[in-house]
Amino acid sequence: MPFDITRVRAAYPALAEGFAHFDGAGGTQVAAGVADAVAETMRGAVANRSTAYPPGRRAIELVAAARHAVADLLGAVPEGVVLGASATALTYTVARTLSRDWRAGDEVVLSRLDHDANVRPWVQAAEATGAVVRWAEFDPETGELPAAQYAGLVGPRTRLVAVTAGSNAIGTAPDLPAIAAAAHAAGALVYVDGVHATPHGPTDVAALGADFYVTSAYKWSGPHLAAVVADPARWEGLRPAKLLPSPDSVPDRFEAGTPSFPLLAGVRAAVDHLAGLDPAATGDRRARLLAGLAAARAYELDLFDRLLAGLAARPGLTVYGAAARRCPTVSFRVDGQPPARTAALLGQQGVCVSSGDYYAYEYFQRMGLRDSGGAVRASLYHYNTAEEVDRLLAALDRITAPVA
Structure with a gap:
């Protein structure tokens, strides 16, 4: 229709x-549903997370609901959804954590097409560890980011390839599966900036070949919160800097401090809004998201x-x-x-x-x-x-x- x-x-x-x-x-x-969800949560009784009383249990439910919503949006699993203040903040967290294992002479491959939030955290992590930055170049005439160049950029010392799913400057959507295949063949991880791409069509992080995929809710009708997703087993192998009393479980150990529970309610509502873009769509929320975002695209x-x-x-x-x-x-x-x-x-x-x-x-x-x-x-x-x-x-x- x-x-x-x-x-x-x-x-x-x-x-x-x-x-x-x-x-x-x-x-x-x-x-509107997002604003309503945020306001309703702020008007109700919500405490910090606790199983001892209903307002504390509501906070636990709000976090879980936001994780499930983001997982449905991206084709991920809730246990792999890390929530945070912004894509920039989350990327810095991942960069600092991953680079703990980098050594002098290791390599990271970055793209000149990317938003600086998927460039500078990796450049700075490389500088701190002695890793080498290699650059994927775009075609200045077309704005394409040729995937073929990655075969010559990655090698046995490549630890990470960071690349955008959609340029926030000129819209280019690179061939991520091909880029990821080249990276994985060399044993490297792939960090995808999906901030600009997520609002403009269905997303399947596994099909893209992304080991990490970051997105921001305020780019898809929601509040100013972000999420980065990965396989829970990938998170299990990483140890971020954190406060001693804070949770040590995955994904909680990557989320510093107490979250904004009203904004988390807004994240869930934004995903529900996107799932309703096609009123004829049926099935679970993931199926309705795929249909609605395809129609919107x-x-x-x-x-x-x-x-x-x-x-x-x-x-x-x-x-x-x-x-x-x-x-x-x-x-x-x-x-x-x-x-x-x-x-x-x-x-x-x-x-x-x-x-x-x-x-x-x-x-x-x-x-x-x-x-x-x-x-x-x-x-x-x-x-x-x-x-x-x-x-x-x-x-x-x-x-x-x-x-x-």
């Missing part, structure tokens, strides 16, 4: 304010084609990236106009876009764009409409029209 955009948009109260949101890569608007890519065609038809614009498989995200520049100025002028018309490097530091450095302001980013989400795409294009026409 057709994607019911009217029904979908009705689930987002913030859209009533009238802005056209093309900033989903920086964080989506929150679904098809809808988003149709909109993205409309946006790309509109940008290409406008003179005076430079568009970056043209990968064959992409998340619905594009970066561009208006000739002769600083990206921050473009974003501000569009913002005055109620069109929300990002500007700068969006933490895709290596990409913009390699493209020679970072020092001059990066680019403007338009990122679609399943609540955007064709009318909003046309609104963005018309707004661009107004700010690029010659002065009479």
